[in-house]
Amino acid sequence: MSIDKETARRVAHLARIEVAEAELAPLATELSGILGFMEELNEVDVEGVEPMTSVTPMKLPWRADEVTDGGYPDKVLENAPDARAGFFTVPKVVE
Amino acid sequence: MSGLPSLTIAEARRALRAGEIGAIELTEACLAAAEASAPLNAFSALTADKARYQATLAAARLKEGDAPDLCGIPLGIKDLFCVEDEPARAASRILEGFRPPYESTVTRKLWEAGAICLGKLNMDEFAMGSSTESSAYGPAISPWRRQGDPAPLTPGGSSGGSAAAVAADLCLGATGTDTGGSIRQPAAFAGIVGVKPTYGRCSRWGIIAFASSLDQAGPMTRTVRDAAIMLRAMAGHDPKDSTSSPAPVPDFEAALVGDMRGKRIGIPKEYRVAGMPAEIEALWHQGADWLRAAGAEIVEISLPHTRYALPAYYVIAPAEASSNLARYDGVRYGHRAKIGANEGITAMYERTRAEGFGPEVRRRVMIGTYVLSAGYYDAYYLRAQKVRTLIRRDFETAFAEGIDAILTPATPSAAFGIGEMADADPVQMYLNDVFTVTVNLAGLPGAAVPAGLDGRGLPLGLQVIGRPWDEAGMLDVAFALERASGFAAKPEKWW
Numbered sequence: 001m002s003i004d005k006e007t008a009r010r011v012a013h014l015a016r017i018e019v020a021e022a023e024l025a026p027l028a029t030e031l032s033g034i035l036g037f038m039e040e041l042n043e044v045d046v047e048g049v050e051p052m053t054s055v056t057p058m059k060l061p062w063r064a065d066e067v068t069d070g071g072y073p074d075k076v077l078e079n080a081p082d083a084r085a086g087f088f089t090v091p092k093v094v095e
Numbered sequence: 096m097s098g099l100p101s102l103t104i105a106e107a108r109r110a111l112r113a114g115e116i117g118a119i120e121l122t123e124a125c126l127a128a129a130e131a132s133a134p135l136n137a138f139s140a141l142t143a144d145k146a147r148y149q150a151t152l153a154a155a156r157l158k159e160g161d162a163p164d165l166c167g168i169p170l171g172i173k174d175l176f177c178v179e180d181e182p183a184r185a186a187s188r189i190l191e192g193f194r195p196p197y198e199s200t201v202t203r204k205l206w207e208a209g210a211i212c213l214g215k216l217n218m219d220e221f222a223m224g225s226s227t228e229s230s231a232y233g234p235a236i237s238p239w240r241r242q243g244d245p246a247p248l249t250p251g252g253s254s255g256g257s258a259a260a261v262a263a264d265l266c267l268g269a270t271g272t273d274t275g276g277s278i279r280q281p282a283a284f285a286g287i288v289g290v291k292p293t294y295g296r297c298s299r300w301g302i303i304a305f306a307s308s309l310d311q312a313g314p315m316t317r318t319v320r321d322a323a324i325m326l327r328a329m330a331g332h333d334p335k336d337s338t339s340s341p342a343p344v345p346d347f348e349a350a351l352v353g354d355m356r357g358k359r360i361g362i363p364k365e366y367r368v369a370g371m372p373a374e375i376e377a378l379w380h381q382g383a384d385w386l387r388a389a390g391a392e393i394v395e396i397s398l399p400h401t402r403y404a405l406p407a408y409y410v411i412a413p414a415e416a417s418s419n420l421a422r423y424d425g426v427r428y429g430h431r432a433k434i435g436a437n438e439g440i441t442a443m444y445e446r447t448r449a450e451g452f453g454p455e456v457r458r459r460v461m462i463g464t465y466v467l468s469a470g471y472y473d474a475y476y477l478r479a480q481k482v483r484t485l486i487r488r489d490f491e492t493a494f495a496e497g498i499d500a501i502l503t504p505a506t507p508s509a510a511f512g513i514g515e516m517a518d519a520d521p522v523q524m525y526l527n528d529v530f531t532v533t534v535n536l537a538g539l540p541g542a543a544v545p546a547g548l549d550g551r552g553l554p555l556g557l558q559v560i561g562r563p564w565d566e567a568g569m570l571d572v573a574f575a576l577e578r579a580s581g582f583a584a585k586p587e588k589w590w
Contacts (some may be wrong), residue, residue, distance in 0.1 A: 003465070014422070015417060015464040016441070017457055018449035027461075034462055037522045040406045041478050044485065051480035052487065055294050055308060055538030056563065060337055073197040081431035088426050091440045095194070 002032040099124035101264040104168055104321040111157055111167045118157060118167030122150035122211050124396045125169040129213055129265045134590040137250075137259040139174050139232045140182045141214035149211045156209055164324050166209025166276045171260045171269040174215045174223055176202050176312070177301040181212075186230040187220045189451025190429040199301025200333045201270065201312045208328040213266050217256030220453045221420065222277055226516065227255035229455045234513055236265035237285060238586035241551040245589075248510045248553070249283030251323055251527075257315045260284035262586060268278055268316040268325050272302060274309045275408055276506075276531025279543035282315055283505035283556025286545040286584060288573070289315045290322045291531075293564050294538035295340040298333030306415035307338075309408075309535040317543065319574045324349035326566065342564060350567035353575040356390030358362040360572065361498040365401035366530060368507065374549050375504045382546055382557045386572065395496060398489040403482050404533040410466050410479035411536075416456075417463025423451060458521065487537040494562050496515035500572045503530050505543040505556035530558060540566045542573045545582045554584065 003011070008028040012019040020029060054060075077083040082090075099121050102110070110116045126146060129138055139546040146169065153167035162390055176184045177195035198206075206212065217235040219227050226249040227235040228274025237250040250259035253270030257470035258281035261269050271278035273291035290313045297312040304310060330344045349510065362383055367376070383393045425431035425447030432446035452460065466475035507529055516524050534541040540561040544553050557576060561569025 007465075008461075011461050011468070013445070014468060015461045016421075016448055017452065017461065018442075018445035018446040030458065031462060031465065033520055034409065034458070035465075035524065037525075038406045038410050038466075038475060038479075041403060041410070041482055044400065044403055044478075044482050046478060046481035046485070047574075049481040049484050051477050052483040053480075054338075055483075055487065055536075056338075056340070058295070058338075058340070058497055063334065065463045078196060079193050079428035081425060081429070081485075091434060091438070091443050093440050 003028045003035065100128045102267060103318050104267050104316060104324050105318070107168055107267055108164055108324070112162055118211070119150045120154040121167060122146050122169050123265055125213055129260070132263060132265050132468035132590055134236060134264055135238060135259050136233055136235050137217055137256045137263065137265060138214045139184070139186065139217045139256065139362070142178070142181050142212050145212050149206065151225050153209045153211060154158060155545065163208045163328070165205060167211065167215045168209070168267050169211040170205060170267040171213050171257060172202060173254055173257050173270050173272060174218050175272050175303045176270060177303070178202050178212060179329065182215060183303065184231065185221045186218045186232055187451065187453070187456065188231045188430060189423045189448070191272065191426045192252045195301070197301060200298035200335060201302065201329045203488050204331065205328055210328070211509070216260055217270055219253035219255070220251040220456050221303070221416070222272055222274055223416070223455050223459055224252045225280055225524055226511070226513070227252045228513065229453050231453065234403070235259045236513065237510055238590065239285065239510060240586070240589065241553060247513045249284065249513055251284035251510060253277040254315060255281045258282055258287060258289070261285070261287045261315050261317060263590070268314055268321055270312060270329070271315045272310055272312050273535065274305050274412060276528040277536050278313045278315060279541055279558060280506050280527055280533045282543040283545070286554030286582070287315060287317055288319050288322045288567070289313065289543045290326055290570070291534065291541045292326060292330065292566055293540045296330045296566065298336040298339045300330070300333055300335040306412040306420040307419060308415060309412060319570055319577045320348060320351055322542070323351060323570050338383065340515045345567050345571055350571050351574040352571055353578050354390060355386050355572070355575050357495050357573070359501045360386050360389040360391045360393050360511050361396035361493050361501040362393060363396050363398045363401065363501060363503060365398050366503045368529060374554065375507065378505050378547050378555050378557065379502070382576055385576055386502065389575045389579065394498065396493045396501070398493065398533070400482065400485045400489050401533060404486055404536055405525060405529060406512070407479040407482040407486065408528065408532045408536060410475050411483065413463035414461040414467050414476050415463070417467065418459045420456070420460055423448060455521070470553060483536050486533055490539060499562070500569055501560040503558045503559040503560065509549045509551070509553035509555055510540055534560055539563055540569050542569055544573045544576050546576060546580045547582065548584055
């Protein structure tokens, strides 16, 4: 599978990574090379094989639905690039 | 005493308990060695205040006779682990300024056992790499050099700062993490021991996530015994990580006997890869001979899906990374890009991530996004997860036939030079993981042990792969190899 420039643009946007127009074509070539390497997987007969969901055969544990942590909004916000009045602030989302 | 930082953990434990050396004295000696190691760029931050505080606590515990194994032992911590109020950047620009207000479970357990935090160690950005060349701090440099050649070499990656610091005697041991070989490959490149435990043995809580179904923390030390001591302190169930195992943690050190009688060691024929250097092949044979001499039966085995492990890994790991790294959006922590008056939140996200992530991380996030996107999920991700089932089944079959452990080379080459792979395409760099990545896909424990030097005087390592949850048996095989090889080479100090 080879990736064209438009697909590269779409993937970059889906990944929320800005890519300059001039870099899209080289990016497409690079991603195509990596995908080519993955094509080797098509040689494997996977008929009837279950996809792995857990590498160790274990049941996901259950726990009581209780609050066990929290109550320190200042600590939660202390690393934010822009926090005001107890909130994370972001550029305007809705006009 | 300038030799203090070169003590093994076991030697220091004995000397501390006997009162021959003090925890404060040992910590100061390691801090001095670390401060004088700038050319290695192994530490991304020293935590001297924390170290000195912890050393006084350890000294008091030693005095009271209440000294666990790691009491007073100075360690380095990979930058991927959150240590409360200290920088944790995963060697990325996007986490610039981030100081976690919490402690990872593994480091909390180490401090509870009396260990001392010297500082944070350099690594590849978000643990994506095999050379630390993707680090925002610049690459770590190996203390090793080729004979008669001052060209700087990589200590491997992603836990390259950890490997360099342990090999250069800046600390007694270090934590690493291993997603596709990131503990074992740098350990092999730097002539030290590196252990990736069974998936679920160590809690992942508070360790910055790369690929959650593959990531495991483990020890990097100068001896197998030290790795056994450190692993015991790091391991154990944690309710904060639902994949951490409730299985009891054995005394790994007690298992180190080195008697291989009755053990069946598998040699997988598929690991004889094309273009493997003769020195690696010879070392592998030598390793098998050492184990045979210690009483083991050496058996050729087949792991038929080995050659599909790398492509499967390079679908699954980026897919999980693209999901895990979605959290770096410039809102809650780290870097936020400046945007124009007419731009909105999408531009803020996209520019923040473009500025904050380096090229390899951007590449993997985009590959991961692509293989998970509508229309391609079945062709790539689902197929890779099926191949992963087959890779695990290969190992299960070998173990069901009575194989106790598997012996392979740790890496396809000795350490390469900084910048030597700069022109290679990304897939060339990925081939570093060829012998290690199967172990992560199958969730197994693996250990790299130094076993010899190549023709240019650089360390080469062997890998022992264990049965699930049998780190004890695996470490015993590694111990037998360590004893037989008598590996004692040290890099000559130039920094």
